[in-house]
Amino acid sequence: MALVLDSLQKAVSALAAVLAKSDDVEFMNNLDDVARNAIKAGVVQHFEFTYELCWKFIKRWLETNISAGVADGVTRRELFRLAAENRLLDDVDQWMRYHEARNLTSHIYQPEIAERVYNTAHEFARDAERLLAALEARND
Numbered sequence: 004m005a006l007v008l009d010s011l012q013k014a015v016s017a018l019a020a021v022l023a024k025s026d027d028v029e030f031m032n033n034l035d036d037v038a039r040n041a042i043k044a045g046v047v048q049h050f051e052f053t054y055e056l057c058w059k060f061i062k063r064w065l066e067t068n069i070s071a072g073v074a075d076g077v078t079r080r081e082l083f084r085l086a087a088e089n090r091l092l093d094d095v096d097q098w099m100r101y102h103e104a105r106n107l108t109s110h111i112y113q114p115e116i117a118e119r120v121y122n123t124a125h126e127f128a129r130d131a132e133r134l135l136a137a138l139e140a141r142n143d
Contacts, residue, residue: 005142006063008135011056015131018049022128025121043121047108050124053131054105061086064138091137092130101127 024030025042034042062074065085074082083098092098104123107116 004067006060006067006138008060008138008142011053011060011135011138014049014053014056015128015135018046018053018124018128018131021045021049022125043117046124047117047120050120050127051105051108054101054127057131057134058082058102060138061091061134064091064141065089068141068143091134091141093133094130097126097130101130 021042025046031039031042058079061082065074065082066072069085069089074085077085079102080095080099083092083095083102086092086098087095101123104120104127108120
């Protein structure tokens with residue numbers, strides 16, 4: 004049974020769009036600090052949402068294509084390892100760094116942490132696109 008990937012496709016696209024806007028130096032330089040911070044906060048929020056969808060789709064794909072319950076109760080590292088074994092991900096350690104960044108966003112707001120997650124979102128966007136492509140290619 005094929006997974007319906009619409010929500011992940013939209014999330015990956017939205018993250019790429021807000022990152023492109025935040026990377027537009029001329030645009031960002033014309034904003035005041037409040038607007039610039041709002042754009043960066045939008046990147047962080049899109050990162051959080053897209054990351055959550057990514058790991059949930061990994062779990063669904065594994066349960067649909069490998070075996071029901073294969074991902075029940077496993078650690079995130081184990082989930083990512085299973086995904087790498089099945090050629091959905093390339094780098095388990097990198098995905099663990101995304102997991103750690105996601106966890107940082109849910110505890111307390113600190114500008115330094117927000118900036119770190121904002122920077123991580125750039126790397127994550129490329130890997131989320133790769134995951135989406137792998138899911139689309141193997142979605143039968």
